[in-house]
Amino acid sequence: MIMMIREWKDIPVELLMQILSLLDDQTVITASHVCHGWRDSISFGLTHLSLSWCSKNMNNLVLSLAPKFTKLQTLILRQDKPQLEDNAVEAVSKFCPDLQVLDLTKSFKLTDRSLYAIALGCCDLRKLNISGCSAFSDKALAYLASLCRKLKVLNLCGCVKAVSDTALQAIGHYCNELQFLNLGWCEQISDVGVMSLAYGCPDLRTLDLCGCVLITDESVIALANRCPHLRSLGLYYCKNITDRAMYSLAQSKVKNKMWGSVNGENDEDGLRTLNISQCTSLTPSAVQAVCDSFPALHTCSGRHSLIISGCLNLTSVHCACCAQPHRAINAFPHSAH
Known part of the structure; x- marks a missing residue:
């Protein structure tokens, strides 16, 4: 049976959502005002929305859309x-309880009220x-961690006031599923906070500690011993890091391989990215040991x-790729003189 579409409102919901999936978010919002049928369909079916294109009056736009788009799972507000x-x-937070992804990058006007609302809703x-949300406090961040325990990805880069050892202890205690954490330029944190993460978040895959100038070898050693799935580690400008940390990373490959074989896991790649720029206390032999242990570096x-x-x-530190041509050249016999 062929359905006759005489008016816009007669378009089936499934077809409408397929059409809208091909359009940009600004057009989708416009489409929601065509008629009551479209508004209801979009309100019920829309799960992903980005308003980053809005250069003016984003606040009012969010206030008007939040009560309508109650099924949102992803909201980008950069x-x-x-x-x-x-x-x-x-x-x-009030109208979108199913939200799973929220991006508030560079929301400098937000205060702790926002974090408390997110935590509750x-x-x-x-x-x-x-x-870049520089006004949040560590108390509010710790409260959010205590309620949002399913967090897997958390970007706190530049949140200097919010990211303290106390906040990291809360994250390590409550957010045990965390896999990605960016703490870039959060200068207040020390080994106490990072070690809490290492002990509480064993599934950590990516950790950016660039500019965290207070941390020492103890943080890296804890991560090497407690986070077997760590794939990316940023230590830019962490000048207290010494060879001891590097050798711990190198040795962790052997430990993690043994642990993986015991548990039937096949996860041998290890570190794939390591940023030690400006870590001027490191020696070539220690860094070479890390490079030799992790072929993906x-x-x-x-x-x-x-x-x-x-x-x-x-x-002088080089990966296997650089070493192979050198070995190949040396493999040719030298001609007699």
Whole structure:
């Protein structure tokens, strides 16, 4: 039986959502005002929305849309200049309880009110980006961690006031499923906070500690021993890191391989990215040991995953790719003179 479509409202919901999936979010919002039928269909079916294109009045737009789009699971609210205020985030938290991904990058106007609202209204969050939100406190972040326990991805880059050892202890205690954490330039944290993460978040895959100038070898050793799935580690400008940390990383490959075989796991790749730029206390032998232990770390052109910028004493460190041509050349017999 062929359905006759005489008016816009007669388009089946499934077909409408397929059409809208091909359009940008700004057009989808416009489409929701065509008629009551479309508004209801979009309100019920829309799960992903980005308002990053909105350069003016984003706050009012969020306030008007949140009560309509109650099935949202992903909401991107990145801003080039701060527009969002606490009342908009509170509206999202109130009307969008299914939210799993929330991006509030550069929301400089937000205060602790927003974090408390998110914690109470969006307990199913898996991914939260509040990088650059400089007004949040560590108390509010710790409270959020205590309620949003399903977090897997958390970007706190530049949240200097919010990221303290106390906050990291809360994250390590409550967010045991965490896999990605960016703590770039959070200068207050010490080994106490990072070690809490290592002990509480064993599934950690990516950790950025760039600019965390207070941490020492103890943090890296804890991560090496407690986070067997760690694939990316950023230690840029962590000048207290010494060879002891590097040898611990190198030895962790053997430990993790043994642990994986006991548990029937096949997860042997190990570190794939390591940034030790400006870690000027490191010696070539220690860094070479790490490079030899993890074949995915490269110093060769076009594949730089072992980043050593600013460490002039480490120029002799090379990955297997660089070593093979050298060995090949040496393999040819020298002609007699």
